[in-house]
Amino acid sequence: MDHSPAADAPILFFDSGLGGLSVLGPTRALLPTAPIVYAADYAGLPYGAKSNEELAARVPALLGRLVERYQPRLAVIACNTASTIALTHVRAALDLPIVGTVPAIKPAAEMTKSGVIGVLGTAATVRQPYVDDLGARFAGGKTVLRHGSPDLVTAAEAKLNDQPFDTATAAEQAIAGLRNQSGGAAIDVIVLACTHFPLLLGELQAAAGPGVQLIDGSAGIARRIAHLTEGQAWPAEALPGVAVFTRSPDRPPPPLAALAPYGIGSIETI
Numbered sequence: 001m002d003h004s005p006a007a008d009a010p011i012l013f014f015d016s017g018l019g020g021l022s023v024l025g026p027t028r029a030l031l032p033t034a035p036i037v038y039a040a041d042y043a044g045l046p047y048g049a050k051s052n053e054e055l056a057a058r059v060p061a062l063l064g065r066l067v068e069r070y071q072p073r074l075a076v077i078a079c080n081t082a083s084t085i086a087l088t089h090v091r092a093a094l095d096l097p098i099v100g101t102v103p104a105i106k107p108a109a110e111m112t113k114s115g116v117i118g119v120l121g122t123a124a125t126v127r128q129p130y131v132d133d134l135g136a137r138f139a140g141g142k143t144v145l146r147h148g149s150p151d152l153v154t155a156a157e158a159k160l161n162d163q164p165f166d167t168a169t170a171a172e173q174a175i176a177g178l179r180n181q182s183g184g185a186a187i188d189v190i191v192l193a194c195t196h197f198p199l200l201l202g203e204l205q206a207a208a209g210p211g212v213q214l215i216d217g218s219a220g221i222a223r224r225i226a227h228l229t230e231g232q233a234w235p236a237e238a239l240p241g242v243a244v245f246t247r248s249p250d251r252p253p254p255p256l257a258a259l260a261p262y263g264i265g266s267i268e269t270i
Ligand code: DGL
Pocket: 015, 016, 017, 019, 020, 045, 046, 047, 048, 049, 078, 079, 080, 081, 082, 122, 125, 153, 193, 194, 195, 196
């Protein structure tokens, strides 16, 4: 019996907001005709301010609804906060391949010359024991400094929603939050451990200066998705993707124009 998914079965991307677009972009470059459902939990944004208990319950439940509705071949938790807290719960609850998003501490440890790495994430991500484990396993003997920046999430959302926000100052303050720690002046690699942050790459690079390399996991995740779907059927041509937003009274979905460059052709709310 053939268990391979139908050509039109989508890949589901999931984030609290628009950060997952930084993972969707490189994935489309590798799999240009992959049908896409991009899901954002606007009713729950920001995840970085939520407790582990809340996210461990919310994320699997919401993903369960989305999987039932869209029948994806694979789901990508394109959110570091949700992945570091809820990945195990999601895998236990759902019967399909789940790709998570892990802070790129391993490649950063291979790149650093000074031996001091910065990790920029949400407040929730940077406090996770999971990040300690990654540091211990892959960055032994190196210093890993962390900083949580909710403002960068707000800045990335504002940028894509065409709303005014001082993104340059948010970027400077986030970089200063790493640099001003003891030993922070020696940081030469910064891990962008929140999928919203690569959407502000220019602003963050300007704030960090040319001597600091910024790194994120999106290219690696895209390769992982391509590997897991190798040999599967895809449509002959790209079909417009769907974006779905959980309904929030004070946060309407973004303009379609912000999502169109990522192959999204329509917006739904649930
Ligand atoms: N994009 C999410 C992440 O990668 C989190 C943003 C938020 O909801 O705080 O962690």
